[in-house]
Amino acid sequence: MILPRSLLAVAALAAATLPAGAQALFVTCDNGLRCVRAPCPSKDVVLVPSGKRFARTEPDLSGLPPADAARRDLSDGLYYGRLVLTGTVTEGPPVQILASKVLRRATAHEAALCRRR
Incomplete structure (x- = not known):
């Protein structure tokens, strides 16, 4: 079965977006x-590895385990993009991002995603 180009484009776009509440690395x-x-939208969230940027969106950190929330490098890591977090991303006005865990330190490539606009 041959699909029209417009239908293929829609299918590709649907595959590229996250379903509501999907786990993501960012x-x-x-x-x-x-x-x-306040409120001051001074942070952006960038998805890893797609590079999709949610401008002026700060993640909700209330879902972090106590050990992750108490990390000494959490504030700097979130400011400079030095930490990779996992959590749920719910697209749709407004975008909601709930962090559930600090996964690891970001690689140089992942941290560089913050500098791209």
Whole structure:
């Protein structure tokens, strides 16, 4: 069966997006925005390995285990994209990202995803 090109494009797009609540690997990083009032969307989330960026989106860290939440390098790791986290990404206005675990330190390539715009 031969499918029209438009149907193939839709199928490819559907395969590239995450289903609601899917587990994902991501890094977070500072986006340079500075505010005088809260909420201040000063972080971006970048999915690993796709590189898809959720601009001005900060992950919810309330789901992290106590050991991960108490890490001394958590704040810097989230600021500079030095930590790879796993969690759920729910696309759809608004995008919600719930971190469930700090998986590991980011590789140089993963940290560099933060510098790409």
